[in-house]
Amino acid sequence: MAADNRTAVEEFVLQSFSQDPGLRGLFLALFLPLYLGALAGNMLIVVAISLHPGLHTPMYFFLTNLAVLDIVCTSTVLPRLLENLVEKGGTISYGGCMTQLFFLMWFLGAELLLLMLMAYDRYVDICRPLHYRRLMSWPVCALLAGGVWTVSAFSTSVLTGLMTRLSFCGPNQIRHFLCEVPTLLLLSCSPTTLNDIMIVIADVYFGVVNFLLTLASYGCIIASILRVRSAAGRRRAFSTCSSHLLVVTLCYSTVVYTSILPGSGSSMENGKVVALLYTAVSPTLNPLIYSLRNKDVKVALRRVLPASGKGRERPRWNLQVSTS
Template identity: 45%
Template sequence: ARPFEKGHRMAEFILLGFSNHPELQTLFFLVFSTIYMVTFMGNIMIIMVIRANSRLHTPMFFLLSNLSFIDLCYMSATIPQLLVNFLRKTKTISYVVCMAQIFFLITCVGSECILLAAMAYDRYIAICHPLLYTVTMNRKVCLRMAAGSWTGGILNSLINTLLTSALSFCGANEIRHFMCDVPPLLELSCTDTALNKTVLHTASIFIGISPCLFIVVSYIYIVTAILRIRSAEGRHKAFSTCTSHLTVVITFFGTALFNYNRPNSGYSLDIDTLVSTLYCIVTPMLNPIIYCLRNQEVKGALWKMVGRKQVPPVV
């Protein structure tokens, strides 16, 4: 750790994540390089499949392609710097890069929260009001949903990033994380962080909890409508259109709630790093895998693209 005088802007921070195991840095580099490649190729593949197949030019898949793009940005904001640090003896990140990482990270997380709520609304209209679907979920509405998710994410990120950049750091410069995020920087600051914490908690209600509650209420209506369907085949078909999205929602919000609502103390650096990795890295990697395995239309288009006519059954 290196001391700084009050009011001085730090030149760099030291990221402690994964630093407990210096003998495993090469292995970590290989593992996370593979994860990044899988995530990048998986999300690019979904975007290309949706664009190439006219049958997938529907509101649900338009929103899915936006989700894949967000996940691409999400991973690109965190993993490249992490890979660079695996090759360094001292895991440093400059002040400017740290602030940029915070901005892009919060933008992507907030945008994904809102977009997942929009996808839940799409499923609600499709199952509960099918006759109004083409009118309600028209192209203009879909574009507004996508633009709204990015706007909400950017505004939230801009406010939090500006407030964080106004903080002074006059003590240790070691961040208990493998990337820059607002909560660990608030712990390092030697100035009053009451406003930052208030804004952060307020944003978590509007950007995090509110979309989550909206999704829960939407699926209560969806499940109620599906149970009213008389034929077992009809119920199965309706459920199958929701399973991919519901799995992604549970994975994303489950790891997010666990990450931000666990105690601040009582965990080792290894446990902190593991929890953050599940939330920030593993979840974006799982999204394209979930949609490829659980969505028959995506699987069919993918296998058609690679030249196979038959789609393997869902395991």
């Protein structure tokens, strides 16, 4: 009987990003370039780092993981959003909704963990340079990156498993263009106390704890930079982490807003905008931020892009740690 209740709703109805027919074409023309830009930018980052031996360092290894996460995260949501704009909204099966929910939470959680890990990498590089090769060796980096994907997958499996135990017996209209935990809980006709508790635990770990660790890393970094006597030395030290700090700020600004977002009323429309920020805008901006503010990445990209020439400039390995 429980299984019958759970499968009473076999599909959900997703809202389009806009209910105004006159704006759907405009949003389609805006979101499609965003999606293509996110794919192209992050793929170029992955290819450039892979083909450029000078970028085979821990920082760029983690940046490659971030680019892969951005590709799969935006691909989890944007194709369905574009389809709904063309078809004036649409439906998604129960299994498709749970699958989208699983992968979206997995990739977003992994990105928060990875950003914290990248902050730790910059902390070791700047604050403990003599120990950098030992603390951030390739086996250690591979273990840390694998832990990011595994921990997030485990947490997501628990949350998704709890979601599949709920009964959905109508209504089946999701007030969003994607399947998210808060909107699905509003449709459940089962008690959601356990789900709410586990969501709070996950939010505290992935959001609060990781944010505090990232903040602590940058607190130590800034204190170390301020102790550098020369202005040129301070600029060089800050240039190695300024791009990452900008990405962290962009990511956590959306996380904080989502955490305090009420689950009803006009704020649901605002929630669509926030969801678009972390599923489309951030994946598009991240490769731009890292490439525009990093000479090594720009040199590698010039070697990848035929239209940019062969890139005769010799790259400066400004992230190489001196052990002398």
